[in-house]
Amino acid sequence: EPEVTQTPSHQVTQMGQEVILRCVPISNHLYFYWYRQILGQKVEFLVSFYNNEISEKSEIFDDQFSVERPDGSNFTLKIRSTKLEDSAMYFCASNNPDRGLGYGYTFGSGTRLTVV
């Protein structure tokens, strides 16, 4: 079964530092997503990415966030200057809509980001 791989599984960073969260989506998927879940709260959509550009982004995805697909396999989320409130679990996902709504929509195991 193909997987979406996220690294690292856990990252601790100091407030104000830049972090890059990495994801390797499933190879034949076309759409890529980042979600986050603050501890005890709901999973929230951050951004979707298609054809090397952002398709949609949420209000959370402000100027401190950026996404990139640098080499055709990795999909990264960068947070430029981390804040305490960025501490959360970040999930990457990818899908190929040719398989139908919902099918093939695969999530990674997540990166737990802790800002201290």
Place this chain on the structure above:
Amino acid sequence: GDSVTQMEGPVTLSEEACLTINCTYTATGYPSLFWYVQYPGEGLQLLLKATKADDKGSNKGFEATYRKETTSFHLEKGSVQVSDSAVYFCALSGSNFGNEKLTFGTGTRLTIIP
């Protein structure tokens, strides 16, 4: 905007008990509805889905029926097992085919005791 309201947890049941986790939604148009499950240390996995009114999604003994009149998609299972212990998320997707942004509920942690 779209939203999903999910039954508060945690929920603890004995093995072989009946399970219902309530989920209601608010959305424009005709969303697709999903239940995702997250086992400890793992990612979110699609459990079942329904794409139109009166559809019933089912998988691994779990069922949920898309009720447009009550805007609900409650998850049910007749006899739970210890292996069903996980966090369950109700979610919806708008009808924008291709860009399937998901809107999630808060999740319900289910613990089954032997």
